[in-house]
Amino acid sequence: MIALERNSEATHSLQNVVDRHASPADVAQSENEPHEATCDHCGLVSSSMVGSNGHLFCCHGCMGAFALIHEMGLDDYYSLREGAGNVDAAGTDTIFKQKAPTLAAIEMLKDLEGAGVDVHQTSDGLCEVRLTVEGLHCAACSWLIERMQPSLPGVHSAQVRMNDRSIHLVYDPEKTNPSKVASRLAPLGYLLLPQHRDDTDQSTNRHQQREHLIAIAVAAFLAANAMWIGIALYAGEATGMLIEHTHFFRWIGTILGVMAAIFPGRVFFRSAINALRTRTAHVDIPIAIALAMGIAGSVFGTIYGKGHIYFDSLASLVLLLRIGRYIQFRSQYVAGLSLEKLFRWTNGITTRVAEDGSFQSVAASRLKPRDVVLVQPGETLPSDGFVVQGRSHLNVSWLTGESAPQSISIGDRVVGGTMNIDSPIQVCITECGKQSRLGQLEEVIRNAAGDRTPLVQAADKIGKWFVIMVLLLAVGCWIGWCFLAGPATATMHTVALLTIACPCAIALAAPLVITIAIGRAARQQIWIRDGQCVERLAKPGLMWFDKTGTLTEGNMRVQQWEGTTKSMKCAIAVESQLNHPIAKAICEYVQLQRSKISQSESMSTTTEEIRSIEGLGVSAKVDGDFVLIGSEPLLRLHKIVIPTNWNSIHDRILRDGMTPIWIAIDGKIEAILSLSDSLRHDTIESLKALQLKGWRLCILSGDRKEVVDYWRRRIEGSGIVFEQAIGEASPEQKVDTIRLSRENEKAAVVFVGDGINDAAALAVGDVGIAIRGGSEISLRAAPIYVASNRLRSIDQLVDASSSTLRTIQKCFGISLIYNSITISLAVIGLIHPLIAAIFMPISGLTVLGLAITGHSFEKTEKS
Amino acid sequence: MSVLYITLPIALLMGAIGLYACVRCIASGQYDDLESPALRILQDDVDIHSNKSDE
Structure with a gap:
């Protein structure tokens, strides 16, 4: 594990990141000379830092915000916010994003055409552009940018939009240009970039969202008014009403109902006609027929002043259907947004x-x-x-x-x-573009997200058969009643049938329940990118766990240090330059032992030529001595023979489940130290709970076999059985193992892990769960990200998934029973169209109620 | 009761005016971003040059 993890982090070492918990002395130093560090408020990495009371900030805005939050005793904000996972990521990837491209971005914005930015000319000679802002983390940042506007000549307005991290600039092209604005914002750490190509999709999305909302508003207005008029008419029927008033109310009500069917309701006619053209059964067909028959019946009834009119039910039907459509649209849109974020790690x-x-x-x-x-x-390569x-x-x-x-x-x-x-x-x-490997991957993931989950597909299929059946029934019903009681009664019963047999409860149930579950999970700091995972986790299967950082804390600690003080001196000289868990553990240990060394020798050393060797360890020159720190293969690589007197210590370390690290100076072994990890406090408890639910557990780790076996024995001591425990697995072997068990396994194969090594394995499993602490890359690969950093969350997730599935099945069941009862009643002619119209939304509301009160994640909210 | 012929259309008209305002709001994009305006209200209208934290 050490070997594999080492390299990529080591590459960051050159950036020399100041530790987030820098001591006051360090802060004072960084005020004088520019130093790369992360802002304690927004997590942004910036070279222009300001400091106060041992904290570092990227800008005065953040410093002010931090002081205010601290003053108000709201420091919890920072721990809450870190759950979102921004801060960890900022420490690594942002360094690369922020530094070099700043000048390039400013340069590029000079040629807006070439950069692919759409410029809108307004009538008064001003220009409007929308640009992406990078480094925007919090309200303080948007505040700062917006307050900059008066100090930027020629800029008429600068509005930041937080939800898509963009800025809308209105400027005078004769006085300024976006490049100048970008160069003013760059020193603050905000990078203006042309928008990505996906952003055009976003603007059409925005447009659609507006259309949906307007349709709902209009439908609500029409439905509410039609309903009041309907109430007046029924009250009039009961208490007596002048015939001309009745006519007047009927006319107004009918006009409202017809408007509802024409304006917000036209989408149903449109999609029904499209479905008819392509000869497919669509949920919208019965809706459209019911609406059309309702209009025809109502208009007929109004003109001749007799029979029942259904305008109020028509209008409320349209309203409810439009709300259903909007919910569908939103959930798709939100899923789309999360995808877009996945592919934004290049700044373009x-x-x-x-x-x-x-x-x-x-x-x-x-x-x-x-x-x-x-x-x-x-x-990053483009x-x-x-x-x-x-x-x-x-x-x-x-x-x-x-x-x-x-x-x-x-x-x-x-x-x-x-x-x-x-x-x-x-x-x-x-x-380039879609032909490139990245483009193809993007396409694959986009399609995967667009895939309807099996349950939704099943619902669609049921819905289609349902539609065909209802249409046949409706024809039979109409013909039958025509013979029995004439066309007027036949129309009435058929409208009742078509209205009450709305399959939207079935079509709505699965996506709705899953969307709600995903939302609730997010509140528990479990981010689910893909609804299918919820369905897959519902039934127990095989669960693979990575060891380091998943079953264990992942924080390496030096337990023993057998060797000379010189080795300590050299170790800290080298490892203090690196930003790696093992390096940190070594530094931490040496800091504790510092008093010993400083008494004997001075700590000042010169370290040169630090190289991380193919992930085995590091080599460096300290005061001219050649120092090697790393695992046994590293020593072998440099042809260093380990004297036999070290063997007993080495064996003991391995037996205790710890990882040995060697330090050699000028080809001679100087020290051996042991690193070990500790179990997460909730590992045993969570694994037990999972095992009780029928999950089979396995370990798949890149760490040494002895170490994996040690942890297996230790966890199995608490009554947990591991089916397999595989050690020394390379990333490729991990992928193969998961793939193989997917082939052999009927149930879901889940991989729980973190870290760069696991990215591919996370993507290969039926469900990949990344635990916090993993790199940004593994989060991109995993459809589920547990930000709470608790293993217990996986148990909760499994619980929630099965209860989500149960809720969906309940919704299906209720909706089917309900529909078959009401349909039979309608065919017999026992249901009045009005009652049908009241009951139709009730079935939808039952589903909605079930979905909301479903137990997914609720138990966990209490705990 | 014939006052109904006047009041009902007036009531509908008033409702329609409200609806028109609502539709205008949506069409002008006021519902596009429900996040930033909520944050923006927390921000004082202080000019950046006179801001104390700028020292």
């Missing part, structure tokens, strides 16, 4: 090398095959291609889960989305 700016050798900044979406781009270290100049290492972990950097040189194929690590390279682009 790239440096193109022109034919004359000059560099220009362009939007990645504007790249064409055969363009040559320059990729600086720390930048698209697929091959290297034409330079040699470097790539971080390809997002793609394969392979954590070791891949070395590349001229002629090698490279894939977009991977990160260049050490030196600049020039890449000739061969595929």
Whole structure:
């Protein structure tokens, strides 16, 4: 595990991130010289830091906000907010995003056309643009940006929109341009970028949302008024009413009802006609027929002044149906948004090398095959291609889960989305956009999210048969009643049948219940990206757990240090330069022991040539001595023989389930230290609960077999049985193991893990669950992210999933029973159309009520 | 009771005016973003140059 985890984090070491809990002394230092650090308020990484009382901030706005929050005793805000997972991520990836591209972005915004920004000219000669703002984390940031506006000449308005992290600029093109605005905001750490291509989808989405809301507003107005008029008419029937007043009310009511069917209700006619054209049974067909018959009947009844009119039921039917449609639309939209975030880890700016050798900044979406781009270290490759100049290492972990950097040189194929690590390279682009590997992956995930879950598909199928059956019944009903009682009665009964037999309860149940469950889960800090997972987790199956960071805390601690003080001195000299869990553990331990060393020797050393070696450990030169820190294979690599007198300590460390780390100076072993981890406090409890529910448990870890066996024995001591415990699994082996067990297993195969090593395995399982503390990459791969950092949440998730499934089944059952009873009553002619119209929404409301009161996540909310 | 012929259309008209206002609100985008306005109300109308925290 050490070996595999080491490298990618080590690559960050050069950035020399100041620890978030910096001591006051460090802060004072960073005030004087620019230092890269994360803001204690917004989590933004910035080089221009301000400090106060041992805290660091990216800007005065954040410092003010922090002081205010602290003053009001609301420090909990920070712990709550960290649950969202922003802060962890900011520490690593944002460094790369923020630094280099700032100038490129400013440069690129000079040519708005080339950057792919839509500029709207307003009538008074001003320009309007919408740009994405990066580094926007909190209200204080949006406040600051909006307050900047008066100090920016030529900018008429700058409005930040938090929900899609964008800014709307209105400016005078003669006095300023977005590039100037960007250069003013850049020192504060906010980066203005052209919007991604998905943003056009977003504007159509926004447009649709408005249409939906307007339709609901109009339908509500018409329904409410039609209902009052209906009440007046019934009251009049009971207590007596002038015949001309009755006519007047009927006319007004009919007009309202017809308007409801024509304006907000026209979508149903439209989709029914489309369905008829393509000869498919659609839920909208009976709705459209019922609406049409209702209108015809009402108009007929009004004109001839006799018979029943259904305008109030018509209007309320339209309202309820439109609300149902809106709920569907919203849940799709929200799912779409979460997807968009997944693919936004590149900022879309790239440096193109022109034919004359000059560099220009362009939007990645504007790249064409055969363009040559320059990729600086720390930048993400914009698209697929091959290297034409330079040699470097790539971080390809997002793609394969392979954590070791891949070395590349001229002629090698490279894939977009991977990160260049050490030196600049020039890449000739061969595929871009949807043809690139990243584009294809994006497409796959988009489609997966668009896939309807099996239950929803089943509901659709039932719905279709239902529609066909109801239509046949309606025809039979009408013909039958025509013979028995004439066309007027026949129409009445048929309208009643068509109205009451609305299958929307069936169609609505599954998506609604799942959407509600996902919302409730989010409140429990469990983020579910994919509704299918809820269905899959409902029945027990096989659950694989990663060990480090999942079953255990993942915080390595140095337990023993056998060796010289010189080794400590060298270790801290090297490891203090790195930002890796093991490095941190070593530093922590040495800090505690510091008094010992400083008495004997001075701590000042010069450290050079720090290299992390293929994920095995590090090597460096400390005061001219060649220092190696790492696992046994690292020593073997440098042909260092371990003297036999170390063997007993080494064996004891392994026996205790700890991880040995060697320190060698100038080819001689100086020390061995043992690292160990501790179980999460809720591991035993959660595993027991899962096992009771019928889940079978396994361990799949990259750590050494001995260590995995130790933890297995320790956990099994508490009455938990592991079916398998696999150690020393490489990322590829993890993927293969999961894939294999998916093939052999009928039930769901779940993988719970975190860390870069697990990204691919998380994606391969039926359900991947990332536990907090994992890298951003694994969160992209996993459809479920447990931000609460508790293993217990998985147990809750499983509970909630099965109760969600039960709720859906209950909804189906009730809706089917209800419909078959009411349909038979309607066919017999026992149900009046009005009563049908009252009962129709009731079946929908029953489903809604069941969905909301369903127990998913409720028990957990109390605990 | 014939006052109904006047009051009912007036009532509907008043409702329709409200509806029109609501539709205008939605069409102008007031319902697009329900997040930022809620935050914006917490922000004082202080000019950045006179802001104390800018020291």
